[in-house]
Amino acid sequence: MTERGRRSAAAWGAVGWCVGVLALLVALPPAASSRLPERLATHWNAGSGRPDGSMALWAAALFPALVWVLLTAVVMVALRRAGSGAGGAIPGWAVASLGFGGVMLLGGQASIVRANLDHADWHDADSVTSWVVGTLVVATTVGSIGFLAARRAPSQTPPATDGPVLDLPAGQRLIWLARTSNPWLQAVSAVTGLLAIAVVVGVLAGLAESVAVLAATPFALACALVLGCSSVQARVSERGLDVTFGPLGWPGRHWALEDIESARTENRTPAQVGGWGYRLSGLGTTVMLRSGECLVIRTGRDKDFAVSVDDADQAAALLNALSARHGR
Template sequence: MTDRGRRSTAAWGAVGWCVGVLVLLVALPPTASSRLPGRLATHWNAGSGRPDGSMPLWAAALFPALLWAVLTAVVALALRRAGTGADGAIPGWAVAGLGFGGVTLLGGQASIVRANLDHANWRDADSVTSWVVGTLVVAATAGAIGFLAAQRAPAQTPPATDGPVLDLPAGQRLVWLARTSNPWLQAVSAVTGLLAIAVAVAVLAGLADPPAALAATPFALACVLVLGCSSLQARVTERGLDVTFGPFGWPGRHWALEDIESARTENRTPAQVGGWGYRLSGLGTTVMLRSGECLVVRTGKGKDFAVSVDDAEHAAALLNSLGARPAR
């Protein structure tokens, strides 16, 4: 994927998160309006835990949305001035800020709705202390995960070569790196993740019974699995071939040089291998993230493993040359 493609994927992911959080913040109070008082308790006394401030329902819906809009605008302006990373990715501080801020506001909105639910007067609202503490813990975790995911160093692909093998100078250590991602799979992961969050927020707000949280499980599972198959990084060194998946580089697979019989390139399409992602077919195992050139290695067991990466010819040549060295 080109730098422009990476920037586009990162930008659309950020936009999807920002819009999704905004919609949930605005929609949550009106959705439960039939079970809420005319004014909602929105502030609680730190000592007694009793409500001491309120807002009309429309203001309770728009105020956190306004805070979120201001936060996203500040991050956008800061990114415009500072620029994205060398790979076109959004910096870790921005990912952490948007993750922490979004989860905090969503948890706060859900806590307010739950505390006011089925009360005729806002002064009778329940305490939110435990919910606020839980929200901050989850938000801090989400921010840390986002920061760590964004900190992964981008792979730099060396220039391509024309031959199937390379003339390797004696004693010189070489490495080949490439990274590929599929924006459509990342979009599917984002949508299923937002659906899981929407269900979880509805349960936390008391709009659905706790067993309904099970409905979020398939969406959350789909989000994690699709995200793990939406990007990969391939690395060739004197140790062999390493292929890692997802934003955290886990899980991964490793083949030592002595376990690789040969390496080559092939042009493959999703139709040939049975679809996108991690596929098993008559051609062997293929990690298909985009159509076109793939690096294909044949193991000593006679099985093929293919991965769709740019500059696959260089990787195949380096693997064959390293494997042909007298001393490994």
């Protein structure tokens, strides 16, 4: 995928997260309105843990939504002034802010609804201390993961050389790096992730029994698996070939130079290898994220491994040159 394509995929992912959080914030109180008092307890005394402030149901639905809109607007303005980060990528602070803020607001909204649920008067609402603490822990974790994932994403792909065959001068070290993403797989991961979040938020808010969390499990697993297969990064260096998956670069596979018999390029399509993602077929193992040129290595066990990345001919040339230098 080109740099422009990576920026577009990241932007659509951010938009999907912002819209999904906004929809859940607004929809949660009305969804439970038949079991809520006319006014909802929205503030609790830090000492006693008893409610000491309230809002009308419509206000309780709109206030966190407005806070979220304000937060996203501030992040967007800051990104515009900063030029959207180096190379057009979304910087880690922006990802962390949206992740932390979204989870905090969703957790807070779910806590408020649950505390007021099945009470005739907001003064009788339950305490939210434990829920707030739990939300803070989860939000911090999500923000940290988002920050680390954004920092790992390369802003550009440095070419190793212009030709398909390299003549490496003695003592010179070259590194080739490429990253490919599939926006459709990322979209599927985002949709299944939002569905899982919606189910969990509904359970936390008391709108469904705890056993309903099991319904979120398939969506959460699908989100994690598809996200892990939606992007790949390949790196050729003196160590050999490293291929890592997902936004965090984990899991990954490594081949030392002595384990690689040869490297070449080959055009492959999803139809040839059996679909998208991590595929096993008669052609060997293929990480298929887009049709076209793939880097293919033949290992010492006469097995092929292919990954669809740009400038695969440069990677193959560098791998063959490095193997020759090491006396393959």
